[in-house]
Amino acid sequence: MSAARVVVIGNFDGVHRGHQKLIAGARRAAGADGTVIAVTFWPHPMSVIRPDRMPLLLTELDERKRLLSAAGVDEVVVVGFTDQVASWPPERFVDEVLRPLQPTVIMVGENFRFGFRAAGDVELLTKLGREGDGSGFEVDPVSLLLAGDLPDSSTRVRAAIAEGDVDLAAELLNRPFRVRGEVIKGAQRGREMGFPTANVPVPRGLAVPADGVYAGWLSRLDQPDAEPWPAAISVGSNPTFVGENRRVESYVLDRTDLDLYGVEVAVDFEHRLRGQIKYSGMAALIDQMHLDVDRARSLLDGRH
Numbered sequence: 001m002s003a004a005r006v007v008v009i010g011n012f013d014g015v016h017r018g019h020q021k022l023i024a025g026a027r028r029a030a031g032a033d034g035t036v037i038a039v040t041f042w043p044h045p046m047s048v049i050r051p052d053r054m055p056l057l058l059t060e061l062d063e064r065k066r067l068l069s070a071a072g073v074d075e076v077v078v079v080g081f082t083d084q085v086a087s088w089p090p091e092r093f094v095d096e097v098l099r100p101l102q103p104t105v106i107m108v109g110e111n112f113r114f115g116f117r118a119a120g121d122v123e124l125l126t127k128l129g130r131e132g133d134g135s136g137f138e139v140d141p142v143s144l145l146l147a148g149d150l151p152d153s154s155t156r157v158r159a160a161i162a163e164g165d166v167d168l169a170a171e172l173l174n175r176p177f178r179v180r181g182e183v184i185k186g187a188q189r190g191r192e193m194g195f196p197t198a199n200v201p202v203p204r205g206l207a208v209p210a211d212g213v214y215a216g217w218l219s220r221l222d223q224p225d226a227e228p229w230p231a232a233i234s235v236g237s238n239p240t241f242v243g244e245n246r247r248v249e250s251y252v253l254d255r256t257d258l259d260l261y262g263v264e265v266a267v268d269f270e271h272r273l274r275g276q277i278k279y280s281g282m283a284a285l286i287d288q289m290h291l292d293v294d295r296a297r298s299l300l301d302g303r304h
Contacts (some may be wrong), residue, residue, distance in 0.1 A: 003008065007026075007036075010040065011045070013055075013064065014154050014157050016152055016154060016157055020107070021070040029107065038068050039077045039079060041081040042061050042079075055158055062266065067126050077097075090119055090120030091128060093114055098137075102135065104284055107140045109141070110144060112125070126138075153228040161207045164209050178219070178266050178267065179248050181201060181248070183200060183262065194290050197249035200267065202246045202247055208248065210275075212272055213234050213276070214271060215231075215271045217268040229253070230253045231267070234276075258295065
């Protein structure tokens with residue numbers, strides 16, 4: 001008997017806990033000798049179908065692949081989403097994308113839709129799987145994971161992040177929400193005030209928590225085995241000083257010796273401390289920064 005080949009399908013933006021549930025079920029179905037294959041789409045289908053409704057993404061493609069692998073996926077198949085692909089009827093999607101993968105089982109969420117104008121559903125996918133001449137497959141729909149009365153979704157994660165509710169985002173993701181980027185040189189006001197920060201520009205097209213101050217972690221991505229540093233994190237354009245671009249600024253607690261310019265880092269958001277405030281001057285801002293750092297330290301103490 002040949003080893004199982006279990007396919008899961010989705011955008012998988014953020015690889016939230018609903019996605020993780022689907023992949024865990026696929027991993028069990030595949031068994032120790034089987035293969036789990038994730039079929040995903042890039043760019044996001046909405047950027048082709050309705051660009052005006054294109055959401056801010058939770059992860060770039062490389063990060064999505066990494067998260068899928070960490071969740072238990074063996075292979076990731078990326079379907080380049082174009083106007084032509086968007087026009088495919090469900091049958092063509094099955095014939096051109098799914099059957100070549102030789103799946104024994106396809107696992108999808110119970111609300112899965114596919115093909116032109118979302119004409120296909122679980123019932124049609126099951127029917128098409130039975131019709132395959134030597135290339136048939138079973139379909140196993142998975143019930144949605146609920147948080148309260150609402151299903152887990154990338155949309156819910158985006159909404160939580162937009163509101164600065166990083167605690168809810170972490171609950172839905174099963175991990176803190178992360179922003180990645182290369183550290184750039186800023187105005188160095190933080191260094192002048194005794195709080196040097198690693199500045200990461202807000203990435204275009206990606207979700208970032210609402211403006212404010214957070215407690216979290218900063219990690220060097222060029223040193224994957226290094227421990228993350230506890231940090232106080234500011235998101236915004238710093239309204240106390242006019243004309244600055246929106247960015248993510250991380251002060252590593254009690255460290256003034258770090259040189260991270262040009263280094264790719266990850267910023268993980270644990271807790272929101274407050275919203276962004278315009279202060280009357282630098283002295284008032286420094287006083288508040290001391291309070292923010294003390295609170296961040298108390299929230300993160302014992303977790304590093």
